[in-house]
Amino acid sequence: MGRTVIRNGTVVTNGLAGTLRADVAIEGRHIAEIGTVASRGGDAEVDATGCWVTPGLVQTHVHLCQTLFRGLAEDLDVMAWLDQWIWPLERLHTAETTAASARWGVAQLLLSGTTTVNTMETASHTDAAFEAAADLGARAFIGKALMDRREPGTALWGEETAAAWRDLEGLVAKWHGAADGRLHATVAPRAPSAATRELWSRALDLSRRLDLVVHTHVNENQGQARRVADANAARDVHYLHDLGALGPRSVLAHCVWLSRAERELMASTGASAAHCPSANLKLGSGIAPVPEMLQEGVNVSIGTDGAACNNSLDGFEELRMAALVHRPRRGAGVISAARALQMGTAGGARALGLRDQVGTLAAGRLADVVVAATPESADPADPAEFARAAVHLVFGGSDRRVDSVLVDGRLVVSRGELVHGSRSRIQAEALAARAQLLKAHGAAA
DSSP states (O other), X not given: OOEEEEEEEEEEOSSSSOEEEEEEEEETTEEEEEEOOTTSOOSEEEEOTTEEEEEOEEEEEEOGGGGGGTTTSOSOOHXXXXXXXXXXXXXXXXXHXXXXXXXXXXXHHHHTTEXXXXXXXXXXXXXXXXXXXXXXXOEEEEEOEEOOSOOTTSOOOOOOHHHHHHHHHXXXXXXXXXXXXXXXXOBEESSTTTSOHHHHXXXXXXXXXXXXXXXXXXXXXXXXXXXHHHHHTSOHHHHHHHHTOOSTTEEEEEOTTOOHHHHHHHHHHTOEEEEOHHHHHHTTOOOOOHHHHHHTTOEEEEOOOOHHHHSOOOHHHHXXXXXXXXXXXXXXXXXXXXXHHHIIIIIHHHHTTOTTTSSXXXXXXXXXXXXXXXXXXXXXXXXXXXXXXXXXXXXXGGGOOEEEEEXXXXXXXXXXXXXXXXXHHHHHHHHHHHHHHHHHHHHHO
């Protein structure tokens, strides 16, 4: 790998501070320097004139296997949504349809500025998600959904314990550390009650030995939280603590109905929350107590969740929602644009154990970088706009257009198009796979 120079951009080094007009020089996989580097050119150059140069977004909760389901399961709460549509469709997935779904999802993530993603797939065909991330150039943490126990109140049940364990071991052996270290296997029980204690114990032992991320859903729906607490004689986070599942590499998705004691447990163990405000609103689940979590020392990151319950995988739009949704309850300044950007970059990096590698632009960090056009209302020549960089990025909406994306120093999006795949072909294959699944779902209904 050679030298790449991103020239003349307004560089946002991290979410909370540090904006300057500068060039970014990249040597191989890493940022070499940020400053005036015009005296030495690059093997490749990106013109960032009039653009923001930012850390790539880090999303900590996505389901690539659900990309094909966008717009199919509407106006339902999460339990009916799962039982009537999502779980039946996931069980109909073939290796081919899962591959089409994952490629479409990874393409959408990269094109909208997400460079690192933590995903939970379904019980089968998880290789397809790894292959999509490898081929298109994303940094990805991917887990097979472990489900060897029926979760209270749902029809979700995946497979026998032995089969789930064999599949997990095979995925870890094949993919963990693949693609020059861009790919990471995770331990991903679908929910605390979706896996037996035996499977949790084995999976957590594997996580400790290999330092794998532990990824699960927690307290998403109020009724679900009550049923699970009754079945286990403990609320989700307390149950996870009893299992030994809480720690700095634990990512708990949603966290909508946390008690104060659960928040305190997360803070004391270093577990991170993956805040998914759009999905939580769309499914009527509620609004996670993010201001309280931040005040109490919980690391909060951001995820769009799957396209089936958000209808978008755009991480910047999720940052906008995260900055707005808490204001009616806690005041207009409770989550600033800068804080939202920090949650979507450095907060995600911390959750995944990458806090010294991605999420901030600095010499020596991995070169995961996004170049996005400034809104028409922002004059890039005006020094006063520096202080408003996070505001423009988080609230810029359609004016904020992603031009270029680099992962590990390699261009994966250039001039708004994929470098390693055809957007139109990926979409056509996805739509054909979606039609196939819908036909099978109709026949099974």
